[in-house]
Amino acid sequence: MLHTDVLIIGAGPGGYVAALRAAQLGMKVTIVEKEKLGGTCLNVGCIPSKALIEASHYAAIPDKAAATGVHFPDAKVDFAVLQAWKNNIIRQLTDGIAGLLQHRNVKVIQGVAAFLDPHTVTVSGDEDMVVTFDSCIIATGSQPVNVxxxxxxxxxxxxxxxxxxxxxxxxxxxxxxxxxxxxxxxxxxxxxxxxxxxxxxxxxxxxxxxxxxxxxxxxxxxxxxxxxxxxxxxxxxxxxxxxxxxxxxxxxxxxxxxxxxxxxxxGRKPNTEALRIDKAGIEATEKGFIPIDSACRTNQPHIFAIGDVTIGQALAHRASLQGKLSAEAISGEIVDIADHVIPAVVFSDPPLATVGPSQDKLTTEGVTVEVHHFPFSHNGRSLTMNNGKGFVKLLVDSLDQTILSAEVAGEGATELINELAVAIQSGLTAEDVSLVVHAHPTLGESIMEAADKAIGFPVHSL
Known part of the structure; x- marks a missing residue:
């Protein structure tokens, strides 16, 4: 039998972040994880996929370089070495998480948790045990749909x-x-x-x-x-x-x-079946998702749910944000996930990134918006990278020029979107962004150029 202030079920990017934040706030924290620290994202999702995607870009260099007059022999890929490199990255990151949890005195239990009642779970693993808790955060993630x-x-x-x-x-x-x-x-x-x-x-x-x-x-x-x-x-x-x-x-x-x-x-489905959430009195949808309020609380006020088990975007960074907020809510702080803007990215060719509501959603809500583009074909750095495809698009409130939403398609989109997330989160106007001096030559200048266009004084576009 073990008692803990906060029990966290699942150690993915939502769960382990929640554990670290709760420990920072002075709580006694226990994590139950059935597989590996870092969850799907770190072990078999975000991190390994981006490692292999990056390597695939190296393999494509000969074709892309030919247009610049630089010629390579055909690329040869050793998948055994590739997988070993990928696995080493995963090992570095999981070891880092384990070290952080240990440093903050978070107890980690290997096993599968299932509720007995609203304050108790059983853990089945190498050593079966019962854990009681004051508060709980469900962060069990999702799995691929098997058709x-x-x-x-x-x-x-x-x-x-x-x-x-x-x-x-x-x-x-x-x-x-x-x-x-x-x-x-x-x-x-x-x-x-x-x-x-x-x-x-x-x-x-x-x-x-x-x-x-x-x-x-x-x-x-x-x-x-x-x-x-x-x-x-x-x-x-x-x-x-x-x-x-x-x-x-x-x-x-x-x-x-x-x-x-x-x-x-x-598609993916939430990992809630084995939890026996009904024993804790937690409500779920027909598809197994757990409804939450703006502080990530379930219908049981002391039990929270975050990440892919909840309704909304299945994004690792959303889960991490929810992990921080739920831990802070447990400590007594007033939090609201609706106050945060959450970007979404795709590591495609070219990469895509977006942040804020879609134009259709804004229009439906009665917001009058202006749309302003700046093409990467007018950006010097993009052309020197042999990739002028894509654009920056700003959706600006026509009344006060506040930036409400943004899209970036093209080289560097997955990094550039963070500047636009800061702008939207901070309530900046197009003029605010236009006045920020961006280094030259960089892809980020395209954001400034789009803002210039929004205020009616475009420099490198019509």
């Missing part, structure tokens, strides 16, 4: 399986053209794999504006080793020791493709 018609196996992969391959596939069928499918499909295409993306909706990356998704689709369609089928309904995947055969329909026409592997990225 019965193409269940995961040796040749039918989840994102985790695709990131663990020790040999480059010669061909890959990607079922699902959301951000995970596009990121990993593009990564393998950069390595030289023949990639086919099958998306059931009219466009890939449907969660982003059509202007952004079209830019990525056009880039991928321009590659010899990539094919995209939108409005594609996959009915069955036949698997053998040699590969897969994917059966699908496009506007009623039956089609079939063969590949070494099929990668299924049709």
């Amino acid at each position: 019965p018609a193409f269940s995961f196996g040796k040749r039918i992969l989840s994102s985790e399986g695709a990131l663990s391959l020790n040999k480059k596939p010669s061909s890959l069928a990607v079922i699902g053209g959301g951000y995970i499918g596009v990121e990993l499909g593009t990564m393998f295409a950069n390595f030289g794999t023949e990639v086919t993306i099958l998306e059931g909706l009219p466009s890939i990356l449907s969660g982003f504006s059509s202007e952004m998704s079209t830019l990525v689709q056009e880039e991928l369609n321009g590659r010899e080793n990539v094919a995209i089928h939108n409005d594609a309904n996959v009915s069955k995947v036949e698997s053998s020791n040699e590969g897969v055969v994917v059966n699908f329909e496009v506007f009623g026409e039956s089609r079939q493709i063969s590949a070494d592997y099929a990668l299924v990225t049709v």
Whole structure:
């Protein structure tokens, strides 16, 4: 039997951050984690995927460099070395988290937690135990949706399986053209794999504006080793020791493709089934998501839920923010997640990033907005990087010129979006941003140029 001030179930980017913040605030903290510190994001998601995506950019250098007059021999990829490099990054980060938790006296228990009542869980692991708590934070994350018609196996992969391959596939069928499918499909295409993306909706990356998704689709369609089928309904995947055969329909026409592997990225579901949350009196939706208030409280005021188990964007940085806020709420502070703007990024080619409400949402809410673009084709640094595709787009309140929302598509988008998040979070106007001197030549100048355009004095655009 163990008692703790705060019990945190799950040690992903939400859970371990919540633990560190709660410990900073003077609470006795215990984490229960069934697998590895860092959760899906650090071990089999965000970090390993971005490591391999970065490596795939190196593999694509010969083709891109040729346009500048620099020629390399064909790239050769040693997947065993690649995986070892990726795993070393994961090990460095997980060891760092373990050290931080130990330094702040957070107790870590390996096992699976399930509620007995609103203040008690059982933990099944190497050593079974009962833990009682004053407050609890549920941070158990999510897992890939396993579709019965193409269940995961040796040749039918989840994102985790695709990131663990020790040999480059010669061909890959990607079922699902959301951000995970596009990121990993593009990564393998950069390595030289023949990639086919099958998306059931009219466009890939449907969660982003059509202007952004079209830019990525056009880039991928321009590659010899990539094919995209939108409005594609996959009915069955036949698997053998040699590969897969994917059966699908496009506007009623039956089609079939063969590949070494099929990668299924049709969504994720919350990890709440094993928790027995009903024993704690916690309400959940039909799909297993846990409703929360603006301080991350469930219907049980002393039990909080954060990250992918809650309704909203399944983003690691959102989970980390919720982890901090829930720990602060437990300590008695007044917090409100609605006060924060949360960017979203896709490591596609070109990369995409957005922050703030969409233009449609703002219009629906009755806000009159002005839209201002600055193309990267007018940015000197972008052109010297041999990549002038993309844009910065600002959505500005037409009444007071406050920046409400922003999009960046193109080289550096995943980093540039943070400056715009600061601007929106701080309530800055287009003029405020225009007056900030940006170093030259940099991609960030495009943000200043878009702001110049918003105030009616564009310099390097009409």
